[in-house]
Amino acid sequence: MHSRPCPALCPPRSPLPFRAPRRRLPQLLSPQTQSSWPVQWSMRRQDVPLPQAWKAQLPKEQHEWLSRALFRRNKDGRPVLIDSLQLWWHPPAPRPVFHQPPASPAPFTRPFFLWMPYRIWSFRLLCRQPNCHRTGQHLTSCSLYKTVRRVLDIDGWYFMATEYLECRLCKKKVVGWSRDVLEQLDPAHCAEFPAILTYR
Numbered sequence: 001m002h003s004r005p006c007p008a009l010c011p012p013r014s015p016l017p018f019r020a021p022r023r024r025l026p027q028l029l030s031p032q033t034q035s036s037w038p039v040q041w042s043m044r045r046q047d048v049p050l051p052q053a054w055k056a057q058l059p060k061e062q063h064e065w066l067s068r069a070l071f072r073r074n075k076d077g078r079p080v081l082i083d084s085l086q087l088w089w090h091p092p093a094p095r096p097v098f099h100q101p102p103a104s105p106a107p108f109t110r111p112f113f114l115w116m117p118y119r120i121w122s123f124r125l126l127c128r129q130p131n132c133h134r135t136g137q138h139l140t141s142c143s144l145y146k147t148v149r150r151v152l153d154i155d156g157w158y159f160m161a162t163e164y165l166e167c168r169l170c171k172k173k174v175v176g177w178s179r180d181v182l183e184q185l186d187p188a189h190c191a192e193f194p195a196i197l198t199y200r
């Protein structure tokens with residue numbers, strides 16, 4: 001199971017640009033555009049390595065386990081994504097304490113969905129700008145996208161993050177869950193995307 005039913009414990013903090021459902025074949029109504037985002041990290045050793053924008057948006061109880069799961073420090077001490085990425089990440093189960101009754105799962109931690117079709121599957125994605133598309137310009141990795149989405153699933157909340165891609169020729173940046181990207185994936189990979197993007 002990728003999540004536990006506790007939606008009442010995780011109220012949304014802002015209107016949701018995504019609505020639920022782990023239904024197949026996402027319908028993206030419009031790609032999101034935002035200005036470029038250089039990933040900023042706290043450089044203090046004692047801090048949990050997590051992009052500052054993610055920290056600001058994710059509840060505190062998500063920070064440590066996500067940081068441990070997704071990031072490592074390189075030889076210069078800078079946080080970087082681990083190599084063996086996957087789509088779904090689940091908070092660790094609490095350790096059993098044998099002299100106490102079985103603990104219930106940590107109530108506030110939620111699953112995390114990392115949508116990085118370029119990074120994880122090495123898709124060769126084309127820039128959709130007419131001049132670039134005609135000459136076969138590919139998108140390359142730019143950064144992590146700063147916005148983390150909170151998605152209501154049928155059995156609880158999960159969080160979703162993605163990558164930011166860039167065309168080296170025209171410098172246009174594209175969000176990993178945009179229609180420009182999803183429409184280039186084959187149906188099997190596209191179906192892995194669990195949410196339906198909507199705008200109000």
Ligand SMILES: [Zn+2]
Nearest residue numbers: 127132167170
């Ligand atoms: Zn381009």
